[in-house]
Amino acid sequence: MLAVFGHLNPDTDAISAALVYARLLTRQGVEAQAYRLGDLNFETAFVLRELGIDAPPLLPQLAPGSAVALVDHNESAQSVSNLSELDVTRVVDHHKLGDLTTSQPAYLRFEPVGCTGTLLLKLHLEAHLPVEVTDAKLMLSAILSDTLHFRSPTTTQADREAVAFLAPIAGVADVEAYALAMFAAKSDLGDTPAETLLRMDYKVFPFGDAAQPQTMQRWGLGVIETTNPAYVFGRQAELLAAMDQVKAEDGLNGVLLSVVDILNESNRTLVLSATEEKLMREAFGVETVGQVADLGARISRKKQVVPALEAYFAPGTPSV
Amino acid sequence: MLAVFGHLNPDTDAISAALVYARLLTRQGVEAQAYRLGDLNFETAFVLRELGIDAPPLLPQLAPGSAVALVDHNESAQSVSNLSELDVTRVVDHHKLGDLTTSQPAYLRFEPVGCTGTLLLKLHLEAHLPVEVTDAKLMLSAILSDTLHFRSPTTTQADREAVAFLAPIAGVADVEAYALAMFAAKSDLGDTPAETLLRMDYKVFPFGDAAQPQTMQRWGLGVIETTNPAYVFGRQAELLAAMDQVKAEDGLNGVLLSVVDILNESNRTLVLSATEEKLMREAFGVETVGQVADLGARISRKKQVVPALEAYFAPGTPSV
Structure with a gap:
């Protein structure tokens, strides 16, 4: 069973990408399970609540040599503490390549786009797999989050096209209103320490x-x-x-x-x-x-x- | 102009991948030029002679910060000596990930297949671009070379399927005979020092x-x-x-x-x-x-x- 997880202090993309990629791999015949490396932020909690799905479980201590897939990160400082003992067989990411090495040839898919979600949509399309409603909303939410709904200079044309493709599948008629609701949830920090x-x-x-x-x-x-x-x-x-x-x-x-x-x-x-x-x-x-x-x-x-x-x-x- | 090159002491895959990837990028609107990091071996010389095409030129000294694409390798020990000063914007490779880092998010495409040629065919198919005759024969030759015509344990199902797809486009009716001719050319070492x-x-x-x-x-x-x-x-x-x-x-x-x-x-x-x-x-x-x-x-x-x-x-x- 391949463990799929995003970075420490997970954001919406890290959680969404783990869930979506684990499901994509499973549909492609690779048994995979999504995990998280920390607590959800308020935005991600809002997104999962909207979808009525649970957060992925916290990553348990993995035995050395366990196969793992990294999403939305690749640097050891942003990953599980014993990463160097694990067997990284897959990475899907949109950050610069840091200190990652692999012990065997692996599947690496990096593109300079605004969000891992954009890349995961591409993987669905390349595999000719229809995008499921939940996955569509997860990827959509991640892209809106990472690009601040296209306000961030990290935004690319591929991110805009992905949102246009995903919104109808996800059943999000008013993308701007949905993005503002996500940002409001994120900003509702209350008495957080x-x-x-x-x-x-x-x-x-x-x-x-x-x-x-x-x-x-x-x-x-x-x-x-x-x-x-x-x-x-x-x-x-x-x-x-x-x-x-x-x-x-x-x-x-x-x-x-x-x-x-x-x-x-x-x-x-x-x-x-x-x-x-x-x-x-x-x-x-x-x-x-x-x-x-x-x-x-x-x-x-x-x-x-x-x-x-x-x-x-x-x-x-x-x-x- | 993006410089595309394979590893030092180039083999058929390193040369073929540089030529094919540079052409693919150019067709996709990214101006690219193939180079080599050393002399051709006898097998590669045979392949290019069969095709009637010239070897890519030797890589000139590149100014620090120049954009480069690596094919069929990623470790600095197997690349141009000033790699750390260059801007690696793309990599297509089938080896384990070594000491490569990038200064910006880049296009990285690694899969554990037997040959870079197999991966380059996949890139054509994903981009819905028809494979040209010369490119087909270059990729076919590279796969036969890297897998020793499927004798090597590095061979994957994807390599076999790629050869079956490419051979008719390349006009190679008898793949085994062509592979043996390549291996004979490689073995004809004469008075090489x-x-x-x-x-x-x-x-x-x-x-x-x-x-x-x-x-x-x-x-x-x-x-x-x-x-x-x-x-x-x-x-x-x-x-x-x-x-x-x-x-x-x-x-x-x-x-x-x-x-x-x-x-x-x-x-x-x-x-x-x-x-x-x-x-x-x-x-x-x-x-x-x-x-x-x-x-x-x-x-x-x-x-x-x-x-x-x-x-x-x-x-x-x-x-x-």
Whole structure:
């Protein structure tokens, strides 16, 4: 039985892709079971509630050598802790290729599209398999989530076409209204503890020269995408305290929390200390005011924030 | 202009895949040009002569940041020396994933089939593009070459189906006769210098714990696939001298040269020194006699030799 799972701190794409890919493989004769690596965020919980389906179970401890399929991620820092002991036989992803290796030839399918869901739809079409209603809504929701309904610069033509194809199958007549309902659910953060908010869409990235591991830096980059940024900034002090704690717990060089205003397409990032302030200045040319750096329209961690940090930390350039 | 190329010491698949993928991309609106990383072997020269087409040009020095597409390989040790400075935007391959990373999301297409040609046919069919005669014969030749016309354990059902699909398009009525003509051309080694023979199908593999690069070993593994092994063993002394020299030149821990008898499906491997002899004994349980280790039916470097060496050098097991 192949275990299929998305990244740590799962978002709608990570959960949706695990469910859809496991079902696709099963239909193709490969027994597969979807899992998750953490709690659902409020948006994903909303999507599954709308569909009336359960979340995939938490991934149990897998024995070394177990066959696994990764979706929506490939870097070890974003995956299960014993990934290097497992046998990765399949990957479907839309991120850059990180430190993944395989022990045998495997099925790898990466394309530079906005969402794993877009790629999974393509796999259905290539296999001449009809898309089931539940799968259609999962993929649709994932694409709307990852692209912020086409607001993100990660959006491609293939994502737009996939949404146009999937919406009628999923029975979603008003895509904009559905997307806004998803974003509202995501923004309804209530009394969620600050550390949970920080870790909800949080990834650790290694930066620097991989050939000299001892010189590399590890940064934690959190994102809160919301239609209600005022709520988040109302909890700024708590969030900064949580960032301080997470930085120490995870042994990081730095931690940032970007608050992305979905509807206004802007990013104001919480800045913890002088280390992060220096990075904001040197990597983005942005001054920090009151522990907030205004990153303007840079709303995509993947396409706008991480590449700038990679360029900054690249070998041969000065580091923080 | 995207530069498309296969591995160092190109074989028929490396050359064929570069030509076919460059043409496919061009038909899809992506301007691409095929290149090679070395001299043609006699089999590939035969195939191109049969088709009346020129070899792709040698890859010129590319400026850092140039966009490249890799076919039939992905590990840096088997690629252009400045790969880490280039921008890998596409890979089509059927080998395990090695140390490749990309700076941006890319198109990666890996499947565990016997040949890149099989995968390239699939890309044509998915794109609903008719296969041109020349491309059909290139892919057909590559599949027959990589699978030794289905004798190799790397052969999959997809490879067999691809050959059945391609042969009529390529105008090859008698596939077995064509394969034998290819293998005869490959075996007609004449007065080729011993080092050229050794390097004709030669790859360097890193073994051990990638997390501790300083403890890793690098081995050079050459293969001569031939219908005339007596000719090769008639030049055993010369070949051993060339192995000794290549080992020193390339700064390797060890070097092996497998002489694969295509028609009898057997592998007798030339063993240079006590280091290699110890490896044959401990990794394969095979004793060396007169500097030759009889590896029996292990005719696939990729599927039978390299995995055994990886297991042997894996962290936690004793090393040579």
